[in-house]
Amino acid sequence: MRVVISFLAGSLFGIGLLISGMTDTTKVQGWLDMFGQWDPTLAFVMAGAILPMLVAWRLTSNRRPLTGGRFPQKAAPELDRQLIFGSVLFGLGWGLVGLCPGPALASLGYGGVGGIVFLIAMIVGMVAAPTLGAQLDRAANAA
Template sequence: MRGLFAFLAGSLFGTGLLISGMTDTTRVQGWLDVFGNWDPTLAFVMGGAILPMLVAWRLTRNRAPLVVDRFPAPPRAELDRRLIVGSVLFGVGWGLAGLCPGPAMASLSYGGVGGIVFLIAMIAGMFAAPKLGAQLDRVANAA
């Protein structure tokens, strides 16, 4: 059952990304491009996606998930170097290409060679991340 619901979630996610235009890098870069011809679409996508999740988080109170024992732990409160540095690195890559992990996967079948190259590079980056993260901690502790 977990697999079935996960497939359903991935299908909804992919269909949403497709029809919202968020697999089009010009739209994403257009939203980030406040000094150019600004494209507001991404804000509507983000807002539209947050709405059902506001309801969903409310429904998690005093309840258990359908097919497993418990919901995710409450979010941690503390901010750390990893969160900031990682988000900045991600943002630079996102700005450069206009793709983030969800759309990179959703557009794989129509993104051409470039899309496949991006996905492979992204997976390579994910492979390297644990070591680079540990390095970041060491540098931070030494400073």
Template sequence: MSLVRKLLPPLVSGTLFGAGLTLSGMTNPARVRGFLDVFGAWDPTLAFVMGSAVLVMAVAWRIRSRMGTPIFAERFSLPDRKDLDGRLITGSILFGVGWGLAGLCPGPAVASLALSPLSVLPFVVAMLAGMGIQRFIAAKPLRRQAVPE
């Protein structure tokens, strides 16, 4: 597979995703925090963005089920129940707490670099540091306690 054919789909889809996040206002941390403030000045915008994403994914899932192989890959890479483990759950909790505190997650943070790089740079640096720490921890084998016989 040529490099262009390998890199073009993620570049186009990432650019489209970033544009969608920007147009929907999801790069504004106050909007995300407003969605999470259910008992205060609740902002339902994120619910509409999530609903739209679910609809698009439902259509994509139906199309995928009719395809033999993906267009830009050799096979589909789909999650299964075996992917659900303690590390994933812990990471999800940390992601949610960080998202609630900062009002940003990786997609909007990267998209915000184009609009206001100085205000989002500390978050992106912390995010990259966290990714590096996770990679370091994941490289270490899990220690299992010996079970007495």
């Protein structure tokens, strides 16, 4: 059952990313281009995506997930270096070519060689991340 739900969620996510324009790097960079020809489309994507989740989070109170277990606890409202530093790196990469992880996967089948190269580089980055994150903490603590 969990596997079926995962497959359905992944499929729906992929279709949503495709038709919303999130897999089109021109649109993503156009939305980030505040100082040029700004394309507002992504604001609608974000608003559309947050609406069902506002309802979903409300439905989680005093309930359990359909397949059992527990809902994930809300993280403590604490900010740390890793959250900020990681988000800066992510934003730099996102702005550079206009792809983030979800759309990179959703467009893999039709995004050509460039899309495959992006995915491989992203996976290398993901595997290297714990090492770099730990080094960052050591460096900051030593400073």
